Amino acid sequence: MIPFLDLKKINAQYKDEIKNKINNVLDSGWYLLGEQNKQFEENFAKYCETKYCIGCANGLDALRLIIKAYGFGVGDEIIAPANTYIASILAITDNGCTPILVEPDLDTYNINPDLIEAKITDKTKAILVVHLYGQAVKMDKIWALAKKYNLKIIEDSAQAHGAYYKDKRVGNLGGASGFSFYPGKNLGALGDGGAVTTNDEELAKKIRALGNYGSHKKYENIYQGLNSRLDEIQAAVLDVKLKYLDSDNDRRKEIAQYYIKNIKNPFVILPKMYDAKAHVWHVFALRVKDRERFQRYLNDNGIQTIIHYPIPPHKQECYKELNNLSFKITEQIHSEIISIPISPVMSDNEIQKVVEVVNEFK
Numbered sequence: 001m002i003p004f005l006d007l008k009k010i011n012a013q014y015k016d017e018i019k020n021k022i023n024n025v026l027d028s029g030w031y032l033l034g035e036q037n038k039q040f041e042e043n044f045a046k047y048c049e050t051k052y053c054i055g056c057a058n059g060l061d062a063l064r065l066i067i068k069a070y071g072f073g074v075g076d077e078i079i080a081p082a083n084t085y086i087a088s089i090l091a092i093t094d095n096g097c098t099p100i101l102v103e104p105d106l107d108t109y110n111i112n113p114d115l116i117e118a119k120i121t122d123k124t125k126a127i128l129v130v131h132l133y134g135q136a137v138k139m140d141k142i143w144a145l146a147k148k149y150n151l152k153i154i155e156d157s158a159q160a161h162g163a164y165y166k167d168k169r170v171g172n173l174g175g176a177s178g179f180s181f182y183p184g185k186n187l188g189a190l191g192d193g194g195a196v197t198t199n200d201e202e203l204a205k206k207i208r209a210l211g212n213y214g215s216h217k218k219y220e221n222i223y224q225g226l227n228s229r230l231d232e233i234q235a236a237v238l239d240v241k242l243k244y245l246d247s248d249n250d251r252r253k254e255i256a257q258y259y260i261k262n263i264k265n266p267f268v269i270l271p272k273m274y275d276a277k278a279h280v281w282h283v284f285a286l287r288v289k290d291r292e293r294f295q296r297y298l299n300d301n302g303i304q305t306i307i308h309y310p311i312p313p314h315k316q317e318c319y320k321e322l323n324n325l326s327f328k329i330t331e332q333i334h335s336e337i338i339s340i341p342i343s344p345v346m347s348d349n350e351i352q353k354v355v356e357v358v359n360e361f362k
């Protein structure tokens, strides 16, 4: 079986280095908000070309903290893509804000910038963009709208560590950006982890406090905060793996190029890429009308697949108030999308086998 993602193999590449670092943390006797956090935050900010990085517990918290730090709440609207992982929307509703969903375009699967302006009201506070599947959202029109209507731009960069929009890195395309280091992401920890990047000093300070019970100074609480911190062990692991992120992403790009060039099947729609630097291929998602049969066929032929995602947020049981809305393109994507294996540790043989099997689907 070619696994969808072999996490053991991915982390085995850095095993000795990771073990050493974890040992150092163990011996240090200091497990939260210490030297490892500081180091990783500094290095990740540098990587994203931003002034500040604040570690936190996971990607959902990174987004929750950004919205909370901006002070958005009940009565405020945040524009977001209808086609996304539910965490993007949970961050909005958890703060009491109303998500205003916008359809994607079928070329990128990202929010369609041409459909945003019609959704802006006097309650709109922010546009949350999601760089889905690893491809940066085309930002020009969104930057112009944010300026025209005085809106914040919040990035959900959980799937796109290292991608660029033109000459700017994801994480540096708006007011603040949330990252996830869930083990399966392009930069993944050995458990949960997340971070916010921003160039806004005030916001950075507030997010740091909010993630630490709302406190800058122990036992003095100026905000009603959360407990959302990146622990020293995860920060140490991430700091090791960050050094290899660009080369890992390069291998993903190589595999994606190979798939795009060699997968030829009239029943399969390939993903499109508008710029080689804009896509870090967190997933390689195909669209197939007869998806269930395609998935069974791949499984029978030794290829594991995953569906990102089977049910869009507005059709989830937890969002009954959104269930009656209709987003036709989003619903079409959710009914046809299927991701085939892509990861830096796949061998050339495995990649060839995937192509052969996909091409033989009838």
Ligand SMILES: *Cc1c(COP(=O)(O)O)cnc(C)c1O
Pocket: 058, 059, 060, 061, 084, 085, 087, 088, 130, 156, 158, 159, 179, 180, 181, 182, 192, 193, 194
């Ligand atoms: C993974 C993910 C998140 C949430 O990250 P966690 O660390 O799992 O909380 C948010 N948004 C998107 C698009 C994601 O893929």
